Amino acid sequence: MNRKNISLLGATGSIGVQTLDIIRSYPEQFRLIAASAGRNIQRIREIVNEFRPLLVSVQNKEDAEKLKLEFSDIKFVHGINGLIEVALHSESNLLVNAVLGSVGLSPTVEAIKAKKTVALANKETLVTAGHIVMEEARKNNVPILPVDSEHAAIFQSLQGERFENIERIIITASGGSFRDRSREELVGVTVEDALNHPNWSMGAKITIDSASMMNKGLEVIEAHWLFDLPYEKIDVLLHRESVIHSMVEFHDTSVMAQLGSPDMRVPIQYALTYPDRFPLQAKKLKLEDFGKLHFEKMDFNRFRCLQFAYDSGKSxxxxxxxxxxxxxxxxxxxxxxxxxxxxxxxxxxxxxxxxxxxxxxxxxxxxxxxxxxxxxxxxxx
Missing domain, CATH: 1.10.1740.10 (RNA polymerase sigma factor, region 2, helix turn helix motif)
Incomplete structure (x- = not known):
């Protein structure tokens, strides 16, 4: 594999930190060329000292000025224009978009126009502007590689398959921290309760979205754009163990699924190494440890945010x-x-x-x- 030069948006977040872990593991294959972060200046210093990127963007101008004095050989920028500059760095050929929120939209579109491959972990980019992003990707012949574990699972299950043979895709949901509570039992739950996810280690916002099932609703809209499927062919299934990350059913009734331990480094690394696979030091999946896997139909009255997402996507x-x-x-x-x-x-x-x-x-x-x-x-x- 030719060495990949990476622009990373959201370097201090959960996905960003795990992306850096993979870059660290394979220094001959990956180089961090440019990175963006928010306001965690101490963490930014650590990243700069270890990876020596050529360009770093932070949220505030004052922080950028301060860091310029400390690292005179590195260019520091700030704000939304800084994010775009990171995405467009002339030496990078792969953008990993791991920022939270709609701020990730403009850098993604600009990177696609510049014909850079995009590894996408930013849900909001496709949720808010999927029609624009995918049209630009088609026009510029740019691959959009999904980083979310569910979309990465579908992407892997479709390798070597024909699109016209798809009957439906099935996105699995852990159910989040409140999956065993009725709506009545959600009255008075605390932030701390909501952040206690049973399977995954994620950032605060995504963990809350998992508890409300909005996370899964956003993934449904993402899947609609990524895989060019109508909403009627996208289902969600409650799967408590988070072993099967998602599935594709074909019209001959075959179902292809991608399984693994709940570790976000797996889909991140696949997006970075695609179409190759590299070894990963991670917990291996042992199905004998589970004995049984459980699946339940989604209750749209219990998880109203999922219904909102389907309705919004179809509208x-x-x-x-x-x-x-x-x-x-x-x-x-x-x-x-x-x-x-x-x-x-x-x-x-x-x-x-x-x-x-x-x-x-x-x-x-x-x-x-x-x-x-x-x-x-x-x-x-």
Missing amino acids: GGTYPTVLNAANEAAVEAFLGKKVSFLKIEELIERALNEHQKINSPDLQTIQMVDQQTRRYVQSLL
């Missing part, structure tokens, strides 16, 4: 943008202990009901609707 236009922005604002309020857990659903529903759909929105319209929705949710708090 199209700017509805997925509203869904995502309202959820981000509501989850932020919950993590800040300003609203209850069940209030997240209520705020999303009100934002969707308030919205007047715009068909085929361009990037500017998407960004405008995103900001309007956040302001609307803030006004309800």
Whole structure:
């Protein structure tokens, strides 16, 4: 495999840290050329000292100025323009987008236009602007490699298969930290309760989305764009053990599935090494340790956010943008202990009901609707 030069957005987050772990393991195959991070300046210093990227973007101008004084041989930039500069670095040929939120959209589109391969862990990019992103990818012949474990599983299950033979895809869901609680038992749950995921180690926002099942709803919309399938051919199945990461059913009734231990480094590394596979020092899956695997049909009345996602995806236009922005604002309020857990659903529903759909929105319209929705949710708090 030719050496891959990597631009990494979100280097200090959960996916970013695990991406660096893989780069660290294979220094001959991967080099970190450019990286972005938020405000964790001490962690940024550690990354710079170890990997010596040529370019680093941070959130605030003041932090960029401070770091320039410490590392005179490295270029520091900031803000959204800094993210785009990282994505477009002339020496990188692979963008790993691991930032949280809709801020990841513009860098992804610009990287695709520059014909850079994209390893995508940023859900919001496809949820809010899938029609734009996939059209640019087709036009520029750029592969979009999924990093989410579910989409990576579907992608792997489709290798060597014909698209026209797909009957449906089945996205598995762990159920999150509240999977055994009724709606009545969700009254009064705390942030700490919600962050206690039974299977995966993830960032705070994604863990809350897992508990509300919004995470799975966003993945459904992502899958629609990634695999060019109608929503009627995308199902979600509750699977407590998180052993089968997702499945593809073909019209001859065969089902292909990708199995593994719940370790995000597996799909991250596959996106980095594709179409090759490298050894990984990780816990091996031993099915005999499980004995049984369990599956349950999703209850859309119990997990209302999943229903919101299907409805928004099918309605199209700017509805997925509203869904995502309202959820981000509501989850932020919950993590800040300003609203209850069940209030997240209520705020999303009100934002969707308030919205007047715009068909085929361009990037500017998407960004405008995103900001309007956040302001609307803030006004309800």
